Amino acid sequence: MKKELFIERILLFLALSSIGSLLLITVFIFWEGVPLITHTGLKNFLLSSHWAPTRGHFGILAMIISSIFVTLGAMVLGVPLGLACAIVLAEFSPERVKTLLKPTLELLAGIPSVVYGFLGVVWLVPLIRDYLGGPGLSLLAGAIILGIMILPTVISISIDALSAVPDLYRDGSIALGATNWQTVRRVVLPAASSGIITAVILGMGRAIGETMAVIMVAGNALKIPTSILDPVRTLTSNIALELGYATGRHREALFATGIVLFIIIMILNLTATAITRRR
Amino acid sequence: MSKIYIYPKINHSGFPAYTNFRSISFFLALLILWGLLACAAVGCGRDKAAQNLCVAGSTSVQPFAEKLAEEYMRQHPQARIDVQGGGSSAGIYAAQQGAADLGASSRELVKKEKDLQEFPIAYDGIAIIVNKQNPLANLSLGQIRQIFQGRITDWQAFNLKPHPIDIITREEGSGTRNAFEELVMGKQTEITPEALVQDSNGSVREIVANDPYAIGYISMGLVDRRVKALSVDGVAPTRDNVKNHTYKLVRRFLLVARDLKPGLCTSFLNYILSPEGQSLLETEGLVGVGD
Numbered sequence: 183m184k185k186e187l188f189i190e191r192i193l194l195f196l197a198l199s200s201i202g203s204l205l206l207i208t209v210f211i212f213w214e215g216v217p218l219i220t221h222t223g224l225k226n227f228l229l230s231s232h233w234a235p236t237r238g239h240f241g242i243l244a245m246i247i248s249s250i251f252v253t254l255g256a257m258v259l260g261v262p263l264g265l266a267c268a269i270v271l272a273e274f275s276p277e278r279v280k281t282l283l284k285p286t287l288e289l290l291a292g293i294p295s296v297v298y299g300f301l302g303v304v305w306l307v308p309l310i311r312d313y314l315g316g317p318g319l320s321l322l323a324g325a326i327i328l329g330i331m332i333l334p335t336v337i338s339i340s341i342d343a344l345s346a347v348p349d350l351y352r353d354g355s356i357a358l359g360a361t362n363w364q365t366v367r368r369v370v371l372p373a374a375s376s377g378i379i380t381a382v383i384l385g386m387g388r389a390i391g392e393t394m395a396v397i398m399v400a401g402n403a404l405k406i407p408t409s410i411l412d413p414v415r416t417l418t419s420n421i422a423l424e425l426g427y428a429t430g431r432h433r434e435a436l437f438a439t440g441i442v443l444f445i446i447i448m449i450l451n452l453t454a455t456a457i458t459r460r461r
Numbered sequence: 462m463s464k465i466y467i468y469p470k471i472n473h474s475g476f477p478a479y480t481n482f483r484s485i486s487f488f489l490a491l492l493i494l495w496g497l498l499a500c501a502a503v504g505c506g507r508d509k510a511a512q513n514l515c516v517a518g519s520t521s522v523q524p525f526a527e528k529l530a531e532e533y534m535r536q537h538p539q540a541r542i543d544v545q546g547g548g549s550s551a552g553i554y555a556a557q558q559g560a561a562d563l564g565a566s567s568r569e570l571v572k573k574e575k576d577l578q579e580f581p582i583a584y585d586g587i588a589i590i591v592n593k594q595n596p597l598a599n600l601s602l603g604q605i606r607q608i609f610q611g612r613i614t615d616w617q618a619f620n621l622k623p624h625p626i627d628i629i630t631r632e633e634g635s636g637t638r639n640a641f642e643e644l645v646m647g648k649q650t651e652i653t654p655e656a657l658v659q660d661s662n663g664s665v666r667e668i669v670a671n672d673p674y675a676i677g678y679i680s681m682g683l684v685d686r687r688v689k690a691l692s693v694d695g696v697a698p699t700r701d702n703v704k705n706h707t708y709k710l711v712r713r714f715l716l717v718a719r720d721l722k723p724g725l726c727t728s729f730l731n732y733i734l735s736p737e738g739q740s741l742l743e744t745e746g747l748v749g750v751g752d
Contacts, residue, residue, distance in 0.1 A: 234651055235633055244654070308671060317627040317672060319657055402632070402658035413657045423660050426520075427548035427634030 211444055215437035227438060233404050235424070235432035242439055244406045248321070248414035249390055249446075251407060252400065255325025256332055256389040261382055263329070264336030268381075271337070272344035273366050284341065291334035299398030302327045307399060316411030319401030324414065327395050332385035339384060343377020344370060376457050383454040387447050393418040417443045512537075514725045517545040518552015518565030519636045520661055521585065521680045522714050525745055526565055532741060533732050540725055549636035553577065556717045562726050564717040567636030567680075577717040582733050583747040586681035587641055587710040588690040588698045590666065592673045596621065599692040602709060606645050608676060611653030616674065628656040629665050629677035637662065640712035641678050678710075682746030703748045714747070 219227050222240050230241025267287065271280050302323055311318030347370050355365040371378070393416075401413020402423060415423075421436050421443075428436055516526050523546045530542035547555070549566040553574050556564030570579055589605055591597060597619055600608075607613045609628060617623040630652050631638035638652075646652060659665045662679040669675045670687040681698050684690045690698050693709055702708035721727055732738045739749035 231654075233633075233654075236639075237651070303667075311672060316625075317657055317675070319668070397660065398664075402660075403656055404654035404658070413655075415658065423632040423658065424634055426546070426660075427550045427632065427636075429550045429554055429634075432634060 208444070211437055211440045214434060215439075215441045218431060218434035218438045219441070221431070221434075228442070231404075231406055233420075235428070235435050238431070240431070240435045240438075242417070242420070242442065244404055245415050245417050245420050245439070246442065247406050248400075249416040249418075249443075251321055252324045252328060252396065252414060252416055253386055253389045255321065255410070256328035257382065257386060259326060259329030260332040260336060260385060260389075264333045264381070264385070265340055265378065267333070268337045268340035268344060269366060269371075272341045273370065274362070284338070287337050288334055290330070291338075295331065295392060295394040296398070298327050298331055299395035302395060302399035310411070314411055316409075317401060317413060319399060319413050320411045321400065321407050321414045322410040324396050324400035324416070325410075327399050328389045328392055331392060331395065332388050335388050336381050336385040339381035340374075340378050343374040343381065346377065347373045376460060380454045380458050383450050383457070387450045387454075390416075390450070391418060391443070391447055393422045397422055417446075512540045512725050514540065514542045514563070514729060515545070515561045516542060516563045516565055516716070517547050517555045517561035519549040519567040519714070520546045521549075521567040521637055521683075522565035522716075525583070525682070525714070525742055525747060528745055529733055529738060529741060530729075532738075533729055537728075540729075542725075542729060548634065549639070550634055553717055556719055559719060562718065562722065563730070566715045566717055567712060568639040569713070570715070570717065574717075577719060578721060580716045580718075580730060580734070581713045581750050582716055583714045583739075583742045583750055584703055584711050585714055585747050586698045586703045586708055587637065587644065587678050587712065588681045588684045589676065589678050589693060589710075590669050590684060590688040590690050591676050592669055592671075593687065593689055594673045595689065597691060599695055601694050602645060605693065606647070606650060609646065609652050609656065610650050611655055624674045627668075627672055627675040628653065629668050629675055630656040630658055631662075631665065631678075632658050632660050635660075636712075637678065637680060641710070644710045644712070684746075700743070700746075700748050711748075713750075 218240065227240055227242060228246070229243055230239070231244035231247075232239040232241045233244065271283055271287075275283070306323050306326060307318040307320075309318075310316070310320060310323055314322070351369050351373055352365055355369045356362075360368065396416050397419045400416065400419065402415040402419055403413035404415055405412070407414045417439050421439050424432070425436050516530070523544060526544045530544050534540055534542055545561070549568050552561065552564035553566055553570065554564075555561035556577060557574070564577070566579075567585070570577060589600060595616075600619075604613065604619075608626060609630065611628075613626070615623055615625055631641070642652065657668070659668060659677075662683045665677040665679050666683065666685070666688055669677045681690070681703070684698070692698070696702050696708045698708055698710070703711050716730065716733070718726065721730070733742075734751070736751070739751055743749055
């Protein structure tokens with residue numbers, strides 16, 4: 183049984199190395215970013231929107247607000263679509279349609295984000311520029327692209343949540359004279375609500391963390407947006423745009439941006455876990 | 462410790478005896494693969510035994526450095542020159558750290574970086590570009606400054622059809638932006654936060670080519686037929702005007718090194734500065750340093 187022990191050890195080592203990399207990343211981000219926050223002060227960092235790192239201004243308020251708006255926009259577009267899709271697939275379609283459509287929808291998740299971004303730039307952006315005004319590269323373009331990108335996450339987790347509701351509930355409701363739709367709305371959806379909320383939160387995490395597509399379509403301007411046609415820069419865009427060129431304090435400021443993002447995503451994920459656990 | 466079942470527990474089908482050996486070699490292969498991945502992540506400039514050279518830095522210099530490397534490698538088949546982007550600051554940093562043999566920069570070195578040796582390889586004009594449909598042909602330096610400052614926000618100011626100006630700039634830290642700020646904006650004025658930000662010359666050009674109301678700036682060597690380069694103070698951005706110093710928006714392209722290693726590194730640099738290398742840069746739209 184010596185061989186077995188050997189293999190167990192190797193597996194343990196591999197498993198730990200993946201957890202270790204997470205730990206390493208966390209320590210590294212904080213190690214690189216915290217000096218800047220102590221240097222400028224948390225208030226100046228979070229509550230100023232003046233970002234000119236080569237001139238010593240490190241305010242990321244505009245980006246925090248932009249990130250929130252783009253994410254909310256994506257939610258507004260993506261969640262109703264995704265949820266409707268999930269309800270149809272889980273409750274109203276025959277097994278054959280479901281087995282055909284679900285993998286197709288999951289293909290959406292496999293498309294690289296740069297492709298979404300490219301489609302956005304050549305197709306969506308000119309459309310917005312010509313029909314709605316502004317430069318086209320905008321909060322709206324970012325929200326629409328992200329809304330599409332979060333669909334697979336929202337749909338597949340919602341379907342799982344809906345399928346987990348026991349058929350007994352449905353049968354009982356139908357037996358009481360409820361229609362199919364009434365059953366879904368009054369019985370199945372409330373019973374699956376925690377799973378659906380988890381789906382929404384994980385979709386939110388995906389939206390707020392997405393980078394490439396947003397850089398390509400959102401315009402990356404530094405001001406706080408006043409309309410949905412204004413160009414915006416999200417936290418992730420800021421890091422990816424400038425990291426290649428950054429040195430010294432500027433580099434630290436980007437890692438500090440990463441800390442803020444890290445904390446936001448941690449909160450979202452923990453909330454999702456907590457909701458799933460409560461069930 | 463929990464049991465991990467790697468072997469089939471019950472051998473109904475009469476599995477051959479080498480199953481154990483197989484599974485072990487599978488895990489060994491996995492381990493080796495993992496190790497290889499870790500090595501691959503370490504990056505360039507490690508393999509000193511072969512004739513290898515790593516050039517990293519400015520995305521403005523990159524396409525020209527690639528052309529030069531390509532031509533040099535064609536003439537010296539045993540040499541391998543790896544050209545990477547990453548940006549001026551990253552290139553300078555890589556050269557300081559020794560991660561790259563040569564760093565490419567499209568901005569001047571700052572005081573902290575003066576310990577590096579610098580080799581100017583070419584001059585590059587910065588062209589102010591607008592869409593093909595834009596009838597404008599000339600702007601003064603002051604007008605350009607006011608546009609990018611956010612003081613002039615509408616094309617109406619130039620007697621054109623009223624429409625807001627879409628300003629496209631590069632990201633903070635970019636060599637092109639740095640040069641633009643130095644040459645146009647001056648020390649005090651900042652580029653307006655309303656400006657759209659793109660992370661390469663190419664995407665600035667792409668947006669300007671598609672948006673009739675956009676204005677941006679890119680490296681002169683990269684101006685193509687799809688956009689229009691404006692004259693500045695009445696001087697067109699041509700090679701001759703850069704050479705005789707009448708066009709004002711000009712910067713230097715530098716290669717930097719901690720210490721110039723003999724062999725491939727020196728030879729490549731000499732090739733760039735030779736008449737042949739310089740004329741190659743000229744055909745690509747830059748202006749040579751030799752005068």
